[in-house]
Amino acid sequence: MGMNRRDFLTLAAGAGAIATLPAPAIAKESETRVLRFVPQANLPNLDPVWGTQYVVRNASLLVYDTLFGLSSNLEPKPQMCASYETSADGRVWTFRLRDGLYFHDKEPVRSVDVVASLKRWMARDAMGQVLKDRLDTLEVVNDKQFRVQLQKPFPKLLLALAKPMPNIAVVMPERIANSDPFKQVAEYIGSGPMRFRRDEWVPGSRAVFERFSDYVPREETGDWLAGGKRMELDRIEWQVIPDAATAAAALQSGEVDWWETPIADLVPLLRANGKLRVEIADNLGNVGILRFNHLYPPFNDVRVRRAVAMVVSQDDYMHAVVGSDDALWRPMPSIFTPGTPLYTEAGGEILKGPRHWEEAKKLLAEAGYNGEKIVMLVATDIGITKGQSDVTADLLKRLGMNVDYVATDWGTVGARRAKQDPPSAGGWHIFHTWLAGLDCTTPATNIALRANGRKAWFGWPSSELIQTLIGQWYDAPDLAAERWVAADLNKAAMDFLPYIPTGFFLAYQAWRNNVSGIVKAPFPVFWGVRKQ
């Protein structure tokens, strides 16, 4: 039987009509179980011990589980652990794993996996290394129990195991955890609520997580990384959209459901759309950092660092970072994140009140600064570092300093700042970055605070007093004692100035109205999130 032109057109129109029919209810049901999420950056790997990027940490929190989890009031709570016992002298800790823990390859989680994972983590993490230094033995008691014996008490043990600041103490199968901690693991197998679909992974574009049906959440209500991680979604698709305008358009058109880091410029546009919600992502925010190189003149002289601090205006820095939205920033004459238990302004007068230009210039002259070139590394591809650097360049020039503004990309800054050579031989004097506010809630996790010389973070400050006080915080038995140490530490830091905090700033997150259950946290919390 032949088909003439009219038959063909009729058929084509019919096909078109079928295509416009409502999709079956079952398809819509499955659609609500899939969340499309735009992460802050590309996911380069899924090894949170080897890779320290926040995006790796965020994805790892879905795939891997931890022995303890941090709650929203910054307290470590049992997660994989069912219970634990401590000896009276605080030197012996015995932990018991909860029942029903399985890895994504269906193998049960055993103490031997935990011990191997902790050993790998201790080799890389700063807090892990403190634990390692105090460790006597770390041993398997049986499949469900393991024991930590210490040479001296370590009151921050649970925090070290719970902290979500990289590197995190995730649990992997023993065969994977036994690998070199300085090499990336070959398999991404955890025991968290979602398993990673490696077959669908396109680095730089897409990462897919699928609900792990054998995951048993805790009974308690979920609270950040503590409590029950109950997944209401079957599948989470991370879509990497490097261009902010495209991500905004994709959110508006409904191609994605949740955007982790909308830029401030686009927030008014998103707010004007009735189908979207835009809220502060994380009350712990971020802290801007002006970092000196302490190895070479002029910033190896505390008087020069103080001269700069005396004219720093956090107002200027924060406007350069967040624009005109004053709800997004706060001054912070402190090394601790505002609003957190250890926050104190003790000794922070140098960053408060009117700026003292004349006094600063005198101090600079007294220190013998004589127009030497100041090499400032500027990552122009990142707005936050570029904005801060522009303010600093202007400030130093007004102070009479000779600024060499080295405009480059973050990859180059990352490499060059690691060089301990003199600034005239490929080194540097100043660079800017920022830390997550969560990282600045304790002296242990604030990397810019460490002052153990050439072993410290880039800039290599050396202060015995700061190091002693950090050690005292590790040994502080309770919050009251921690606060005493924190006040002394803030005074010492504001006097010695290992870095200058340029201010505290917040950021937004945005999602579509049909998504609910999104909480404020320093990382995206997917459990409890629903899509209608």
Add this chain to the structure above:
Amino acid sequence: MLGYVFRRIVTTIPVMAVVALLVFSLLYIAPGDPAAVIAGDQASPEQIAHIRASLGLDRPFLVRFVDWVWRILHGDLGTSIFTNLPVSHMIAQRIEPTLSLMVLTLLLSVVIAIPMGVMAAAKQGTWVDRVIMVLAVLGFSTPVFVIGYVLAYVFALQLNWLPVQGYTPLADGFWPFLQNLILPAFTLGGIYIALIARITRTSMLEVLSQDYVRTARAKGLGFGTVLFVHALKNAAVPITTVIGLGVALLIGGAVVTESVFAIPGLGRLTVDAILRRDYPVIQGVVLLFSFAYVLVNLIVDLLYTVFDPRIRY
């Protein structure tokens, strides 16, 4: 002809060798250290050195170069420092979107630009010519990302006809595949259409003043036949050259277009790798692009013989 093709293929070997040496040397002297990026902010200098050693980045230049070339000769482009995936696997994941985008752009550009150029030449000095040339100037001077944003705003956000971003493989259906590529192809094609239209016009103007065109008209041949059958074929050689050389433009433009439309292609892979200093990926992709460019030039040279029988190799 076959002998010529063989000789040209053989000559690509030293070209690729020079490219390989250049790429490797440039990356060696370029600032940046993947070990520092991997180690992150918490790392001490010792830890960075440890990672650098584990990646083999502390070995001398010659050792690393010879090792790299040896592996390439065995078909191994290496492993990404960051993802731990083979570079060949990452390229294979990304080649379809980029190739699809480039082929569609090429098709659209040729289909739109050549008739535009022919019409502009045929109607030289009239409003048709002027409008086409104004459009060509606009195409040249408007940045790719601006065209991309405007098209996405109008056709995706306002009219809701097409998706804003992403890519659907051809295996998932032709229409979804095409839906994702229409806006990027028009975005990337803007400058290319302008280039081809201008060259077509210039080339056609030269041909249209030839005696044989006047003879064809005098014989009473139709307007279209004279233009598209007699004149265009003789004007095709420079147009083909520009289309071939323009592939380099497409490669450059694809980087921006893929970023604007979040297409997981080779352009974005390259940019991401450069920003992170993922040396094996950069080296692999640049080698691939160089080879593709050499291949396109060979095809263009061979096409000359199709359009102009007087050309023989």
